Structures are given as C-alpha cells and as structure tokens.
Amino acid sequence: MHSLESLYTQYPCREQQIKELALVLTQAKISSPPALILYGTEATGKTTIAKAVLDEFNVPHAYIRCKECVTSRHLFEKALAGCGTLAVSRTENQGQSASIFEATAKQPQLRPDSVNTLTGQLQKLLAHVGKVVLVLDGVDRQREITPAILSGLCQMGRIISNLTVVMIVSVHGARLMNIADPPSIHFPAYNKDQCVKILSLKPMSIFNLEEEDDYSTEMQEEDNWLWGQSCSAVWDIMGRHAARNIISLRDVMRQLWPLLIQPINDKEYGIRDFPKLLNRFKSDRLRNNEEFYMYPRIGSGLSQESAGNPSDQHDLPFFSKYLLCAAFLASYNSAKYDPRYFSKLSEAAGKRKRIAKRKQTGRQLNRKHLGPRPFPLERMLAIFQAILPTSLLPPLDLGSQIATLSSLRLIRKVSNVSSATDTSSKWRVNIGYEYAKFIGRSVKFDIDNHLEQ
C-alpha cells in the first residue's frame, strides 16, 4: 500500500475516493465491474484522481476526453482508436502475435457510427488482451450524447467481459445509465478547510527571487503562512461566489496576490501584519466591487476602471436609438394601452392617471419581468413616430436602420415571413431594461414615461 500513501499526500482530502477506486480497478483476482461511475460537480478532482490511480497502479487504460469530440461518431472513433493503441501495446508486452490486430488494422475504413458497431469492433479488438479500462471523461457534457447512447456505452462492459467503462459525469441520477445499480464513487465539493489545504500545496511566493537556490526554508514558511491566511480570508470575503469551486478561488487568489503583498514589498508592513494588510487591501483595492474579480472581464485590468463605462462606447446613430426605444416599448407595453401612452391628446393623459391608480390594487407582475413579447413592425414604426421629438418623413435609411439593428441582434424577427420589412412580420426586442434606459437617456428620452408599470 505504499503507492496509495503517496497518492494520499499528493491529493489530500480524497483518501476515501482513491481507496475505493484502487480497490475496484486494481484487483486482479476478482473480475472488475462492467461500469464505474465517478460523479461530482465541477473541480472536485474526479479526472485528476482517476488518472492518478490508473497511472500509479499501471492499469491498462484508454482515456478519452469527451468534450473534445465534436460529434458522437467522433467520440466512437476516438474510443476505438484509443483502445486500438492500447491493445497493440498490450500484445507487444505479452509477446503475442499481433495477427488479430493486423486483421483489424487492415480495415480502417470501417468507422464506428453507432454504439453497436463500436461494441462489435471493440469486442474483436480486445478479445485477448486481459483486463482493460476505458475512461470516458465528461461524457454527459458531450453535445450529441443521448441517454440511449449513454446507457449503450455503459452496457459495453457487460458484453465485453474484460472491459470496464469508467464514466466521469457531473450529476449521477439513478436512471442515468439505465442499468440497475452501477457502482459509483461520489466526489463531494470541497469545503473551506479542504480548499485552503489543497491550495496550500502550491503557495505563491512573496519574494521575487532571481535564483531558486536563494529560497530558504524560512521564506517558504513565511509564504505558506501568508498564503494560507489569505486564502481563507478571501474565501470568507468572496465565499458566496468563490465557493463555486476551488479553481475559481485559485484564479481569484492569483489575481489578488500581487495586490495583497504590495505593501510588504514596499516595506510598509511586515509579513506577520496580516490583519493590517487585509484591512488595507479591503479598503484600497476591493471597495465593494468584489464582483469585479468574481466575474472576470476580458482586458479590464484594475488600471482601466472606466473600461466598462458605457459613455465611452461606440454610438448608434440618432434615429437608431429612437427605433430601439420604440421596439422596447412595443415589446413591453401591451397594444391595447398604446393610445394611453402615445397619444398626444391631453385627454388621454388624464385618463391614464385614473386607470393607473385603479390598477395598482390588483395583484400583477411588472411587465418588465415578463420578458419581451412580439409586435408587428408597423406598431413599432407608429410608436417611433409618436416618441420622436420632431416629425419625420421616413426616408429609405430607416429601413436599413432596422436591418442593421436586427443584424446586431438588438431586435429580432420572430415570425417566418419572407421579407424582413414586410409590414406584417413580427419582431421582438432583444435588449434589457437597463440598456434601453441608457439608450433613451443618450437621446434625452425617458423611457419610463411611456412604459407600462
């Protein structure tokens, strides 16, 4: 059990799983199960542990990353190719004649296009090679895999007696594989202490050393201490988001680390002044925008905080903005109240107040939360004319504006009418309230005045 011990130290907090896996896969005397399911949410060490155990005990295996496969046929082909190389290496090891494989190699054109053919080919291929393991990683994440294929893949182990199919999935439902009770190993999510412990295996350094040799044991201790402290602090600060998994905690830590240790490098604080360091960090750097680190945005480093500033963005043409507002209003207002919101007669405005008051007593959902509804193009044009500050004889450009907006997917056509500008076609706006409000404000149009509450 020496190798097991080394695995335990390498991969802490997973002793149970490692032991189970090793037990199931490495026993030469008893026959291994036809299928084995490793399940657990993202970043719980499923793949790493599986690979480590298989490698450590020299279990003959083929490993397929299913996410890499574009189609299910692509997956079958990869599985066959993986098992093929495995079989060749096995027979070479055992010194058997490779006649069988020559036979199969002679017909490479036969491509597996279903689970059945794959099973048949594997059966021939693996007939004399002893126990092998086929690992299908993330098989439930492949786009084209249907439940039928999944259970088919699972059944392969029954048909081919010396094959064990190890499936790594994120969720394990009892009926997922459609077989009675496949043995399974659960990988639960790491908790705070476990996360910190695992991350502490590889701490980042405070010291910017040019040569490895200068790194002393003391320094290592300092690093470990501060890293552990800050990991648990960051988990506490951002736990709500970072608890998603250990990988995002690690990413956030990598991002924050240079900022956190800056005062140390500037010789303002000592390494052991952790509370001060943390307070400084919280007040100077975070300023309540933890989400900034949690939802990383491309190219928006700390230096450019104005990066997401909307006023800095490219502008739409003037009338496009009004069209967009009109489309938004057409989607979120119901047509029967249009005269109330868009009629320029004062009488309608008075009526609107009265009705609006009565409405409030009823229990109704805000329109904004119900999602956009389709509207005919003609209605949008009418609202557009109604909200424009000046009257406009629509020139040809308006049509191209609508086309541009739709190819930017700010508005979308929902009905299947041949011509896009056919007046009877139905459309739907594709932007949210915030963006519409921003667009409206940039042309000094307050969308709330016309929006049904």
Add this chain to the structure above:
Amino acid sequence: MDNDSVPNDDSGSLEHQACYIYTPTSEAVSPKKRRATSSSRTQHSKREKIDATDRKTAKTQAYGFPTLLRNSESEDAVKARYQALEKLWSDVERRTNDVLAQVNGETLQAVSNFVHQAGPDLYGEKLPTGLILTGPNIAAHRSLFEQIESRIQNVDKHGRVAILTSKDSTNLKNVLKKAIRAITEIQSGLDDEDEVVEAKPGRSTARYNYDPEIIQDWCSLHPDAKVVIAVQDTEAFDPAVLVDLITILHQYLAKIPFVLLLGIATSEDLFYEKIPYSIGILLNGDRFDVQRFEQSMEQVFNEAVLSPRSLLKLGPRVADLIFDRQKDFTRSVGTFITELKYAYMSHFYANALSIILTFAEDDKAMTELLSNTHCEAIRNLPSFRNLVESTLLTFPWRASDLLTSNTILKSAVLSASRECQRYSNNLAEAISLFRKIQSIVSPHQANDIPAYELYSRVLLGEFTTRPAFRDAMLTAKKLSSERFHLLVRTLAELPSELSSTFAESAAKIHTLQSEKSTSSLVSGFMLPESHRTSVKSGRVRLDELKSGMTSQDTEYSKIVMSTLETLESYFKERFKPYTNLFLHEIFFYDLRSPHSQVFSAKPRPSIERALSRPSDYLGCECCGKDAEDGDGAGIEGTQPYTALLYQLYLESPALIGIYDLWSAFRVVTLGEKADEESDEDDEEEKALQAQFYRSLSELRYLGFVKYSKKKTDHLVKLAWKGL
C-alpha cells in the same frame, strides 16, 4: 424647404439666358407633370423636362456626358469636364483611401502584437481572447477583419486566421469545417455530411473533416504559428454554437495555440449577458477599440475636403445635409465618401462651367476652351452680378469691360479662381487653428465641435457670432498662465501667418514668468467672477485684487488681451461668408436636392402622398381644384380608382369587409346614380367592378392589404399612413 432656385441648378442648358420661353409641345413633355407647391418638386420637374429636351436634341456623347448650354457646348469642353472629374476624383479617392488605411493602424498593430504574445505564459489555461470593439457600423466590419487577417497572416506572419461570420453559425460542425479549411487550406467539399480528410501521410486512419486534430497536424508542421479564430459578428452568431466553439477551442488549447478574436459591435455588457459564466471564465485576454467615428470622419474630411489639393469644396447646405444624415442614420465614413463622390459627379455632369476647375494652373487652356457661350453663362451667375455691382462703385469702366469683353472676363475668372482657392486654404488653416484652440481650452469638453460640423457654419460666415466661438474665446482669456503659454506655443507651431506673432508673445510670457518666479502669472481676466456680480463691495474687492497684481501681471494681461484680439480679428477675417466670392458657384458645390433625392429617398411617403392626394402628381383640372386650399383634397369621383380605394381604405378599421368597401367605392364613383337600383347586367356596373378588383389587387401588390384568414371576404389592413 430648400430654395435652390439659383439658375445654375438648371443643368447649364439655360442658365446663360436670362429667361426662356416655354412652348409646350404635345408629346415632348408629359402633361402630367405639374408644378407642385414645394419648390423641390418644382425643381425636380424642371430638371426632368430639361433632361428630356436635352436628351432629344443632344446626340449622345462618349463618356455618357450630355452636351450642355443648349447643345452649344463643344465636344472638347464635354471631354474636358469628364476628364476633370476623372482626374480630381481619382486624386481625392487615393488620398482618402490612404487615410482610411491608416485609420485603424494602431488597432491592427495592437491586435497583431496580442496574437503574437498570446500563450500559456501570459494567460495560463485560459483561452487568449481579443475583444475587438468594432462599433455599430456593420458595413465596415468586413474590411476591418480582412485588414486584421492580412496583417497577422501576411505582414507580421504570426500564424493563420480563420474569419467566421454568423452565416456559418448554423451548427458547430460547419463552423469547424470552415475554420479548418481556412487554416489548413485543404479544399474539400461541404456537401458530404461527414466527409473524411486524408490526414498527413503516415497516419493510418483518416479524420472527419471537422476534427480539430487536423489543425493539430498542421501545427506540427508550423511550430511557431498561432491559430487565430476571428468571429466577425459575435452578436449575430448563434450563442449556443459560440459556446460550443469556445469549449472546443479551450479543450484543444494545450495542443493547438488557439487565439480567439471576437468582434463586438454593440457593447461588452450585451456580450457578457449572452455567454454563461462557466464559459466566461475560460477566456482571458485584452480588448481593442477601433477609432471612434468622429475621429476617423474628421481625418477623412480634412483630407478629402479641407486639403488644398481638393479643388471642389462642399457648400454649407450640402455639407449640412450630408452630416445630418451621418449623425441621424448612417455614422459611416464609407457613405460619406459615396456622397462626396456623388457631389463631384453631379457637379461635372450638369454644370458646364465646371471646366474652370481644370484650369487652376493652366491659363492658356482656359482661354482656348472657354467659348463665348461659356462667357455668357458666367455673366448669368449671381456672383458675377455681385462682382459687377461692387466694381461699379469703384471702377465703372472695368464693370462695363467685364460685361462686354470676353478677354477681360476670362482674366477675371482666372484671378477669381485663385481667390477662391486662397479663400478655402485660409479657411482650412483657420479651422485647424480653431480646433487646436478648442482642444487646449477645453480638453475634456464632451461637446466639442468636429471640423466637419464647423465647416458649414464657417462657410456661411456666421460662426464668429455663435456661442461656441465666443465661449472658446472667453475661456481662453481665463486660462491659467501655464495653459495659456502652452496654447500660444502650440499655435506658434502651426503653419499660419500668425505664427511669428504667437512665437513672440510666447517668448514674452516665458520671460515674464521667469522674472516673477514665485508664482504663476495672473491676468486681470482671471479674477473670480463672483467679485464682479455684487456692485459696491465687489468693486472694492476687485480693486484690491487688481492692486495686488505685480507689474509682470499687468504686462501679461496686456499680452493676453492683444493675442486674443489678434486671434479674433484673424478669425473674423478668415470666416467670411463664401458667397462674397466671385465664381463661388463653381468652386463650392451646394445643391441639396440631388443629394436628398438620391441618398434619402422617401418611397413610402411618396406612394402614400400619390395615393391620398393624386392631384399633387397629376395636376389635372378635374381633381386639382381643391389642392390649392391645402389639405382640402378629399375623395372625389374623378380621381384614379386606386387612389379612391386607398382613401376609403384609410378610413376603414383593421379588418375590412370587401363588400362594404365595394359599396362605398360604388357610391363615390357613381355619385347620385348609385342610389338607383343596381342592375346586375349593367355594363357600366360590370366595368366598375372590374376596376374595383384591379385597384384592390394593386393595393395588395403594394402591401397595404392581405386577405384575412379569420373571416371570409375580409381584408386585413397592413399599413397605416404616415409611418
């Protein structure tokens, strides 16, 4: 409402005559054309008539240019006009293309560097992603991405680029197939669903043609090359396919050096709303911004219009029209160039005098080519009239010479063309000077006016009275001495006749500053505003402050004062209205109606107007009598049937019963006779019914109605008037 009633709009054929007598012939001119109330319409119809006569009389020349001046223009002159257009426009086009090529240079360089550096050292396990904020002008995206492609692939040789558009985004397989083909340049048919590709020699099994490992094979042959996947229109790309694509690229990142470029036309927020968090955290990289529309527009405008090498300038009204359209609708440099080209074409096509533009340097050719008719035409220009009237006061004999002698006139034309060029060069210089002042005086002002918007106001000569100008001058007065020094130094560096004056005052300020080394100089204008508001106590305080000024400060105040006065008089001198110039009609193209008709045609309002008020177009006796009263034109039995039906249609609800429509139609057309018992076999009735159906199908063809599926014999109203 524009008033282009200046004679030079008349295509040159009649402008050399003070008036002309119009003798209507039965077939030459369509009697349907009638002068409508709006003058743009008048012009339009006039133009049509002239074109019709011209076409009849003039034999078609080579180049497709008509012979103008009542067919008396010589063939050489026509040729000269055509060649002038070719020469001038090709020059402008070349220069604008050069500018456009440089416009995105910085962005291209940044993207190329990003692609070069992207790798595991910088971005770890994340997929290197460049967000390219392209702006909403989708017409320019294609060329931008082609520029990126050629920069990365051919110039800097960092790897290969596959450009994907939303058209390819039907499913993941097609996207990958296209990317693989673009990168490995393996040509294989798309027709076969899962065609296999012969992989590199030595591999026993072939691959599917969407297998990213084909790229991996390719990469093993090209070890340093990056594989760039560029998505041109991320918004339109199917989000599900995009997510799959990113997952796949990320999966293969360890084996293939992928770099993802995403073109974002709207805003980053909308992009992040679209992709799930689990995909968002796979990406890391940088964002790149292309130049703002305002900046690139200004650069192109400076080169294409303001540059002294562009002889033909835009007039203020055309410029307003063009830039209003830019602001309201297009926001694209490409359309500006099209409109400018149209201005050139229209000027040389229809204005016989445009040949003068070719003689900018060549006096001899002009005397040869300008015929007597040309001279007559020149004498009919309004600016000639202004010229004669102004010379009449000072040199009466010269005025009479201008009117009688063609040689004198030609020399006047020559000097006028030089004057026009000098004027526009001065103008360009003054505009750039003013832009400089603006940028220094109020560097962060959001509403600074770009050169192309200044231009039309400046041409009209009213800019110096505008608040924008006054503001700039007043703020300049109140600048701190450091900034004022900077301003004066910058102005001294610009090439203008004032540069020496500015250099002098800059030197003076510098010496004053060094004399008064303790603090910065204070001018009398910098005293806070609040001290001047309240009368009595304010005066006292002001005096105190003034007495606190040192001698250097007083000296400095004088310099500020004199500099600003020089500037102001300079601008007032330069920003005179262009209409004062003789021959401004030739050097400034200012016809609104061709542009508005060509570039912002209004088909829907025109059709609706034609149908609801046919008298506007027909001008016939029977139904035209009400038109003069304004909106009084109602339904009349004499109007065309389709127009009648349309007006009935306007009055009906969203669902129209065909029988109701027919009875209303019958009453309107038959008038009193309709009350009589209708007779099924009546010939007149039958004919009317046929007309009714014909009109109805015409309305259907125009897209106003369609048959209802809900109710038999009913029509659905599809279009409302005035939208």
